[in-house]
Amino acid sequence: MQEHGYDVIVLGTGAAGLTAALRAAAGGARVGLFEKADTVGGTSAWSGGTVWLPNNRHEAELGFSDSREEVLTYLMSLSHGLMEQPLVEAYVDTAPEVAAWLEDNSPVEFETLRGMSDYHPEHPGGKQEGRSLECTLFPFADLGDWADRVTVGWQINGEITMSESSLGRKAPGGVPREELDRRKLRDERGAGQALVGRLLKGCLDRGVVPQVGCRGVRLLAGGRATGVGGVTGGGRVTGVGIEGPDGPFEASARGGVVLATGGFEHDERLVRAFLRGPLARAVSVPTNTGDGLRMAMRVGADLADMREAWWVATIDVDVAGWGRVPWQVNTERTRPHTIMVNDDGVRFTNEAANYNALGNAFHVVDVPRFAYVNHPAWLVFDQHYLSRYGLAGHRPPAPTPDWIIEAPAIAELAGRIGVPVLALQATVERWNGNVAAGSDPDFRRGDSHHDRAWGDPAFGGTHQGTLGPVDSPPYYAVRVRCGTLGTKGGPRTDTQGRVLDVDGDVIEGLYAAGNAMGSVMGMTYGGHGGTLGPGLVFGYLSGRHAATLAVTSQPVRKP
Numbered sequence: 301m302q303e304h305g306y307d308v309i310v311l312g313t314g315a316a317g318l319t320a321a322l323r324a325a326a327g328g329a330r331v332g333l334f335e336k337a338d339t340v341g342g343t344s345a346w347s348g349g350t351v352w353l354p355n356n357r358h359e360a361e362l363g364f365s366d367s368r369e370e371v372l373t374y375l376m377s378l379s380h381g382l383m384e385q386p387l388v389e390a391y392v393d394t395a396p397e398v399a400a401w402l403e404d405n406s407p408v409e410f411e412t413l414r415g416m417s418d419y420h421p422e423h424p425g426g427k428q429e430g431r432s433l434e435c436t437l438f439p440f441a442d443l444g445d446w447a448d449r450v451t452v453g454w455q456i457n458g459e460i461t462m463s464e465s466s467l468g469r470k471a472p473g474g475v476p477r478e479e480l481d482r483r484k485l486r487d488e489r490g491a492g493q494a495l496v497g498r499l500l501k502g503c504l505d506r507g508v509v510p511q512v513g514c515r516g517v518r519l520l521a522g523g524r525a526t527g528v529g530g531v532t533g534g535g536r537v538t539g540v541g542i543e544g545p546d547g548p549f550e551a552s553a554r555g556g557v558v559l560a561t562g563g564f565e566h567d568e569r570l571v572r573a574f575l576r577g578p579l580a581r582a583v584s585v586p587t588n589t590g591d592g593l594r595m596a597m598r599v600g601a602d603l604a605d606m607r608e609a610w611w612v613a614t615i616d617v618d619v620a621g622w623g624r625v626p627w628q629v630n631t632e633r634t635r636p637h638t639i640m641v642n643d644d645g646v647r648f649t650n651e652a653a654n655y656n657a658l659g660n661a662f663h664v665v666d667v668p669r670f671a672y673v674n675h676p677a678w679l680v681f682d683q684h685y686l687s688r689y690g691l692a693g694h695r696p697p698a699p700t701p702d703w704i705i706e707a708p709a710i711a712e713l714a715g716r717i718g719v720p721v722l723a724l725q726a727t728v729e730r731w732n733g734n735v736a737a738g739s740d741p742d743f744r745r746g747d748s749h750h751d752r753a754w755g756d757p758a759f760g761g762t763h764q765g766t767l768g769p770v771d772s773p774p775y776y777a778v779r780v781r782c783g784t785l786g787t788k789g790g791p792r793t794d795t796q797g798r799v800l801d802v803d804g805d806v807i808e809g810l811y812a813a814g815n816a817m818g819s820v821m822g823m824t825y826g827g828h829g830g831t832l833g834p835g836l837v838f839g840y841l842s843g844r845h846a847a848t849l850a851v852t853s854q855p856v857r858k859p
């Protein structure tokens with residue numbers, strides 16, 4: 301059996317794991333970075349790569365005001381009793397430091413995601429711009445041999461990775477063709493590819509080389525596995541049992557093991573056991589099966605935020621080479637000429653609300669019927685919508701694909717999707733009347749700055765950017781299901797990312813970060829980048845803490 305000795309072991313190479321590894325290496329630790337998949341980057345590499353790091357220094361540079369108190373007020377106003385104030389404070393206090401530290405100590409380069417508000421900007425302390433950052437384009441040639449070993453999603457016209465453009469957020473609408481061609485030629489990538497590419501480069505520069513195809517399976521105590529499950533019920537975590545391409549081996553860690561293995565959304569049993577309502581689709585990498593959660597549970601970890609996920613509405617679409625895949629519908633819901641209805645043929649929420657909040661509408665139970673009445677739902681739109689915006693890579697005059705249901709009139713559409721004809725006709729009529737009057741008194745779509753920011757930018761941030769009649773035939777419908785970007789629940793931690801046991805005591809040597817950790821955010825999504833922001837912060841905190849322990853072998857003082 302191979303033996304590996306490290307100061308710090310990190311499991312998982314998403315943004316949380318890469319940040320933990322980078323910070324630990326910068327702290328002088330010898331880092332073992334292990335990844336279950338054959339490529340590096342996890343869901344983070346598929347993502348938009350935006351990070352919500354409030355009170356960051358770029359806000360001041362652009363003249364936006366922000367403060368610790370405002371961020372705290374904002375977040376705690378969204379808690380509904382689920383957020384732990386000390387963890388929230390640790391996040392808020394460390395977020396600006398993480399943004400600055402990464403820029404000063406690694407190839408990470410951020411710029412402000414302009415025009416993007418917090419997801420509840422009207423809440424006290426909410427902001428209309430500044431807290432969301434994204435990485436500048438990153439030339440993948442800088443990764444050398446690693447350029448081909450970063451996880452990529454599906455591509456349409458060579459431009460789209462998942463539902464985000466790998467050529468940078470402003471593509472393809474606002475960037476001239478020649479500039480897009482130049483980016484392709486130089487393999488300059490934006491979004492999650494830039495974030496992962498830059499973090500990975502930072503790790504490689506510091507001698508941290510990811511070992512792929514290596515799945516952490518159990519935690520070790522005293523350098524040895526105790527029984528099938530590893531450590532049971534306490535004791536210092538000193539390493540990990542790993543299944544690698546050449547067989548199993550054990551790796552030891554003097555400072556600690558950081559679980560950054562993503563969520564448990566691809567494990568049906570865990571989903572059923574913990575989540576608060578239906579989850580039909582997960583748009584994360586399939587390797588996120590709750591391995592970190594199971595490892596932590598075996599050693600007696602307390603759990604937090606288990607009922608929650610980063611909810612998102614999804615439709616099923618066909619992508620060449622991938623088959624039928626779940627596609628998250630975000631701007632697709634917020635643009636004009638589209639509404640969502642349930643199987644009763646009625647609207648049930650503000651379609652332009654932020655995707656995470658929308659999950660609550662899918663989880664409503666009608667008590668007399670004892671049924672999830674809004675799930676699954678339908679996205680209903682007209683020809684005007686399809687011609688102007690297209691849908692998930694489809695655009696007329698290409699023939700309507702079979703995952704979109706088409707009908708010449710609303711009554712026929714209702715028949716085809718099996719909702720009551722009169723109800724759907726009445727819903728569309730009422731919607732069109734409200735649109736003509738300029739507002740949505742039923743669900744206040746467009747009243748929040750958020751809705752207008754996610755609308756069609758051609759309407760300059762007005763209600764018309766999201767309100768538009770559904771009145772130009774033919775009409776279309778697509779099934780919408782509750783999905784997730786990843787679950788939020790996992791081992792409960794302290795403010796340094798150290799995992800706590802069921803008695804509230806620290807399990808020495810065990811850390812968690814990213815979606816593997818019991819989230820600091822409760823049921824909330826603070827703003828664009830609201831999942832990756834906390835992932836970076838707690839990756840940073842745990843990497844630093846574990847490295848300090850290993851290097852000094854002294855107890856670390858709390859900040």
Ligand SMILES: Cc1cc2nc3c(=O)[nH]c(=O)nc-3n(C[C@H](O)[C@H](O)[C@H](O)COP(=O)(O)OP(=O)(O)OC[C@H]3O[C@@H](n4cnc5c(N)ncnc54)[C@H](O)[C@@H]3O)c2cc1C
Pocket residue numbers: 311312313314315316317334335336337340341342343344345346347348349350351352462463464514515516517560561562563583584585587588589591592610785786813814815816828829830831832833835
């Ligand atoms: C299309 C899309 C766009 C998104 N855009 C954004 C955005 O702009 N901003 C934002 O904040 N969020 C966004 N998200 C959500 C975000 O991508 C995830 O919440 C985030 O990437 C989670 O990061 P992570 O590091 O915790 O997990 P991941 O990035 O999923 O990484 C976990 C890694 O751990 C590995 N792993 C699992 N088990 C083991 C094991 N036993 N041993 C070793 N390795 C293991 C996995 O293979 C994986 O590589 C988006 C998601 C999608 C799908």
